[in-house]
Amino acid sequence: MVAAFKERLKEINPVYVEFDTLQTLQVNLGNLCNLSCTHCHVGASPQGERVMRRDVMTKIVGFLARKTGITLDVTGGCPELNPHFPFLIEATEGLSPRRIVRSNLTIMLEAGMEWLPEFYRRHGLVIIASLPCYLKENVDRQRGEGVYARSIAALQRLNAVGYGDELELNLVYNPGGDFVPGSQRELEAAYKQELLERHGIRFNNLYTITNAPIGRFREYLEAKGAYERYLNLLATRFNPIAAGNIMCRTLVSVDWKGFLYNCDFNQASGLPITGEDGGILKIDDLEEAARSGNALFLAQHCYCCTAGEGSSCTGVLT
DSSP states (O other): OOOOHHHHHHHHOGGGGBOOOOOEEEEEOBSBOSOOOTTOTTOOBTTOOOBOOHHHHHHHHHHHHHSTTOEEEEESSSGGGSTTHHHHHHHTTTTOSOEEEEEOSGGGGSTTOTTHHHHHHHTTOEEEEEOSOSSHHHHHHHHOTTHHHHHHHHHHHHHHTTBTTTBOEEEEEOOSSSSOOOOHHHHHHHHHHHHHHHHOOOOSEEEEOOOOSSHHHHHHHHHTTOHHHHHHHHHHTBOHHHHTTOGGGTEEEEOTTSBEESSHHHHHHTOBOBOTTSOBOBGGGHHHHTOTTOBOOOOGGGGGGTBTTOOBTTBOOO
16 A cells, blocks of 8 residues: 555655745646657647637736746647647747747647747747657657657757757656656766767757656556556655655646646646635636645655656656
8 A cells, every 4th residue: 555645745844745936837738739649648639629728828928927037838738739829929928037848849740830940949948848768669659650750850950940059958758668767867868879879969958757647647557457556666766855846846737727736747637726715726816826835736646756866847856
């Protein structure tokens, strides 16, 4: 029996189960995507019907205009497929010191999306791109046939407009199965050598992110009878040093309807931030949701963030 994650944190330091200070606003534009990856925790696909409306984005813009110094982290699905994606980027120009777009890379090769690399460059966006391995077989197995070749072509286009040099380009490694990532530093060195030698590709950082046992990945685990074993693995690899740096202490996630969560994993699991009256908080309640000392909403899938070197949307925590 795996101990409750919240209790493990409280044993180390009771403050670890409380919100600290808002540093990152992560905005999930919906589950529409041109891919259907096996590890996707939000179940994104070309059939995705959750698409954030412009009026929700306008409220996000208003919040960033009032609160300076907050990182904007835009994700999905494939965020670029939201028809209002350009509006959000253009409307937040100058409102956030760091604006991140989480791209699956292949979207840049879809018909009618060729403008993306130049658009990213013009707005100085930080690109965090999914590439679960530097080998074709592993990528295509996890993300679909032909995805590796298209990802490489997209990375080359990004390099051509300055990404990986004067503009920040980071890659994400996800394990191809039910195991914890190895050393981020060693994987980054291997990625940089292999991608440069094989394809002439340059990038800045590699982030290793542990697969959360939710969404399609949980379905995969349950189908092979490995869910409990994987959860036990994460709990066994619990790292007290990583525990104090979990991203939900400084991040709030916004879903396509404007509802608020402590992270994107909670969003996918239907575990929202609620107010004192038990009602789900929305973008209009963001200041209340991000109040220092608020209790975090935690569950067993949170063990993925404290296993091994720790895991967050920007890589390891130790």
